[in-house]
Amino acid sequence: MTAEYDLSRKIRYGGDYNPEQWPREIWEEDYAAFDQASIDTVTLNVFSWATLQPAEDVYDFDLLDAVVGRAVEGGRDIVLATSTGALPPWLAHRHPEVNRTDFQGRRHVYGQRHNACPSSPVYRRLSAELAGRLAERYAGTPGLVAWHVGNEYGGYDGGCWCDLCAAAFRVWLRRRHGTLDRLNEAWNTTFWSHTYSDWEQVVPPNMLSEHWRGPDHTAFQGTTLDYRRFQSDAMLQNFRDEKERIREHDVVTPVTTNLMGMFRPLDYHRWAPDLDLASWDNYPPGQREHVRMALAHDLMRGLKGGAPFWVMEQTPTITASRDVNPVKRPGVLRLWSWQSVAHGADAVLYFQMRQSRGACEKYHGAVLDHAGRTDTRSFREVAALGAELRDLGDAVVGARTPARVAMLFDWDSWWAAEMTDGFNRHARYVPTVLAYYRALWQAGAQVDVVPTSADLSRYDVVVAPMLHLLKGDIADRLEAVVARGGSVLSSFWAGRVDEDDNAFLRDAPGPLGRLFGLRVEETDSAEPGDACPVRLTDPGTGEETTCAAELVFEVVVPQGADVVGTYGAEFYAGTPAVTRHRHPGTPGESAEAMTGEAWYVATGLDDAGTAWVVRQVLDRHGLVGPYADAADVELAVRERAGQRYSFVLNHSGEAVDVPAHAAGTDLLTHRRIERGEELHLAPTDVVVLREE
Numbered sequence: 001m002t003a004e005y006d007l008s009r010k011i012r013y014g015g016d017y018n019p020e021q022w023p024r025e026i027w028e029e030d031y032a033a034f035d036q037a038s039i040d041t042v043t044l045n046v047f048s049w050a051t052l053q054p055a056e057d058v059y060d061f062d063l064l065d066a067v068v069g070r071a072v073e074g075g076r077d078i079v080l081a082t083s084t085g086a087l088p089p090w091l092a093h094r095h096p097e098v099n100r101t102d103f104q105g106r107r108h109v110y111g112q113r114h115n116a117c118p119s120s121p122v123y124r125r126l127s128a129e130l131a132g133r134l135a136e137r138y139a140g141t142p143g144l145v146a147w148h149v150g151n152e153y154g155g156y157d158g159g160c161w162c163d164l165c166a167a168a169f170r171v172w173l174r175r176r177h178g179t180l181d182r183l184n185e186a187w188n189t190t191f192w193s194h195t196y197s198d199w200e201q202v203v204p205p206n207m208l209s210e211h212w213r214g215p216d217h218t219a220f221q222g223t224t225l226d227y228r229r230f231q232s233d234a235m236l237q238n239f240r241d242e243k244e245r246i247r248e249h250d251v252v253t254p255v256t257t258n259l260m261g262m263f264r265p266l267d268y269h270r271w272a273p274d275l276d277l278a279s280w281d282n283y284p285p286g287q288r289e290h291v292r293m294a295l296a297h298d299l300m301r302g303l304k305g306g307a308p309f310w311v312m313e314q315t316p317t318i319t320a321s322r323d324v325n326p327v328k329r330p331g332v333l334r335l336w337s338w339q340s341v342a343h344g345a346d347a348v349l350y351f352q353m354r355q356s357r358g359a360c361e362k363y364h365g366a367v368l369d370h371a372g373r374t375d376t377r378s379f380r381e382v383a384a385l386g387a388e389l390r391d392l393g394d395a396v397v398g399a400r401t402p403a404r405v406a407m408l409f410d411w412d413s414w415w416a417a418e419m420t421d422g423f424n425r426h427a428r429y430v431p432t433v434l435a436y437y438r439a440l441w442q443a444g445a446q447v448d449v450v451p452t453s454a455d456l457s458r459y460d461v462v463v464a465p466m467l468h469l470l471k472g473d474i475a476d477r478l479e480a481v482v483a484r485g486g487s488v489l490s491s492f493w494a495g496r497v498d499e500d501d502n503a504f505l506r507d508a509p510g511p512l513g514r515l516f517g518l519r520v521e522e523t524d525s526a527e528p529g530d531a532c533p534v535r536l537t538d539p540g541t542g543e544e545t546t547c548a549a550e551l552v553f554e555v556v557v558p559q560g561a562d563v564v565g566t567y568g569a570e571f572y573a574g575t576p577a578v579t580r581h582r583h584p585g586t587p588g589e590s591a592e593a594m595t596g597e598a599w600y601v602a603t604g605l606d607d608a609g610t611a612w613v614v615r616q617v618l619d620r621h622g623l624v625g626p627y628a629d630a631a632d633v634e635l636a637v638r639e640r641a642g643q644r645y646s647f648v649l650n651h652s653g654e655a656v657d658v659p660a661h662a663a664g665t666d667l668l669t670h671r672r673i674e675r676g677e678e679l680h681l682a683p684t685d686v687v688v689l690r691e692e
Helices: 024-036 062-073 089-094 121-138 163-177 180-186 221-247 268-274 290-302 332-342 377-392 411-418 429-442 474-483 510-516 607-620
Strands: 012-016 041-044 077-081 144-148 279-281 309-313 345-350 405-408 447-450 461-464 487-491 518-525 532-537 544-558 562-567 576-583 596-601 603-605 633-640 643-650 656-659 664-666 671-673 678-681 686-691
Touching: 012 309, 012 377, 024 062, 041 062, 041 345, 062 077, 089 121, 121 221, 163 180, 163 221, 221 268, 221 411, 268 411, 279 290, 290 309, 290 332, 290 429, 290 447, 290 633, 332 345, 332 377, 332 633, 332 643, 332 686, 345 377, 405 429, 411 429, 429 447, 429 461, 429 487, 429 607, 461 474, 461 607, 474 487, 474 510, 474 596, 487 510, 487 607, 510 518, 510 576, 510 596, 518 576, 532 576, 532 603, 532 607, 544 562, 544 576, 544 607, 562 607, 576 603, 596 607, 603 607, 643 678
Parallel strands: 012 041, 012 345, 041 077, 077 144, 279 309, 309 345, 405 447, 405 461, 461 487, 487 596
Antiparallel strands: 518 544, 532 544, 532 562, 544 603, 562 576, 576 596, 633 643, 643 686, 656 678, 664 671, 664 686
16 A cells, blocks of 8 residues: 555654653653654654563553553654564573574574564564554554554664575575576576585575675675575565554554665665555764765655655764764754655654663664753754744645656665676775766756666656666666657666676677667776876867766777767777767657767766766756756755645855745745845755745
8 A cells, every 4th residue: 555645734743752761750741842842743662572572472561552542642643663673582582593693604692683583483473473463452543643663674784694594595596586497597506516406505695605705795696696685575574474464453554664775785676565655764974965865865755656755763963873973063953854855755753752861872862862851952953843844734745756867776786786796896886876866966956766667758867877787678668768869877887787697698788788879898997096087078069178087997889879078098098988879769750859868977987077977968858957056055846736845955054145946935934035036045044935
């Protein structure tokens, strides 16, 4: 099912609340503070398994009854979690096989969280049973708006390598490949005498088998790729187990789990069909991460075909998991929260509502600190944001992003490219994707981040950085984009391997060669910082500019493509670094109107060079935004029922003056704005413009 959005409501505001950690008199203080901050939603019961089920055959819901009852009494909406993200000690003690075996082959004992083997029959049975009992008891509770299954699936090493997982992996392989002959073909097992003659001979690829220097160094990439797919599917099955039991008692309330953005161990596109709504935890790794966050928001929105998502967790102040944990500067919480709404969030929730008194997250940021104060800077900012969201009402709830640019994000390409020997291990998938997204973002393009299986027919531009592994008919569908006059942009290492991570027995970029009109003859690599100049020439004006490139330098032979950029050093000086292949339009149509273009960047261009190429592509379709030349000023758009809402956000750290791109009313200040009027944006400032 898909979540039905109640348009009479507002952007949800609140977060993880753990009253089971506190005496009941504290609950009353908390709810009084929640009233001050306009908190309307609480996520309950995230880590309470040991309390709910103190022994295998004993359940006790008295405390949770009180917790849920107080939330209902306080008029809060409830996101009710199933508590299965951390095992109770008795379970690990009584059934030690539920503990994970790590990548080094070590069987763990009880500790931490996200600590269950996903293939354990005992874990699957007991977690599903708990979810079912919770749903039976609390389905229909006033204000219940979502079920929250598990928590941040992944855990230590992102998987398990025990005997149970080995057996489950072999079952998974039978379903995927059918026969041993097909498995041996997929894994190219004639190499190094690896041909399997019995399914029982297959073991998980880890430090004891195919890996020698860590997760990204494997003798058989196809084996490791399949194991990563299997582990993602195994944890997804855990989610499905619980969801199925919930659905026995509640067929209406949306079921979700908190994802983690660009999280490598789990392919969230494989999870998307099972999520009723996408939600994720936004913990950026630094203080200048606004572009990375925008990319992650768009990725999460793209999981459900552009439907709004929830930010299930963010911190009001600091995280507690880094080596260095800076406080969010004044105004940043508001800015980043509005950015999430601008990109499609219909909920902005925190971890946590009150700081824990002990353990590893006792200094993690919270709405209320250890003293429960409501006169701190951070609480005042939380309350001010809550008031703004309350006053906004239902204006943007359910609104979607009218994107004409698609960026392909592919976990299989991520996994395969980063464990491939022979290239450059300094060239990484997410930084490459982020570089192209940054150029799109600064240019003001509205972007959907989608899987390679997505319908591309509604996009004018498709950007596919490092599309290393090709699945299904993606090559044909990219050709269809240019056949109808659209543009495709890709980068080095594209089209090298098939779905099994075996090289195409043809010139690179394999099935994409016809699209880009070239072949790659050699692939050179260099150490970080060892740059090569690249000269770029505007195809329309002939104007030249120079940028730098590093890490990867493909030697390209054009086969129909025009040369737009050339290397300035090494033995390939003067040869193509950037190409454009123009495709004739549909017969009977205007050739100029219907001509499509396929751009290929054969090297790791710096930010200036990447931005130049992206602007060339966007300009052709009129997709460069009005604030493209104002550094770090973001424009994001949502639409609903014909009404357009524009979010203008200043991430620059300085005051900025820009002419308004449209007339309308700023919903935060209620000020009338005329088109062309100078907008004065203070640092961290936000405008939510309801356009006329």
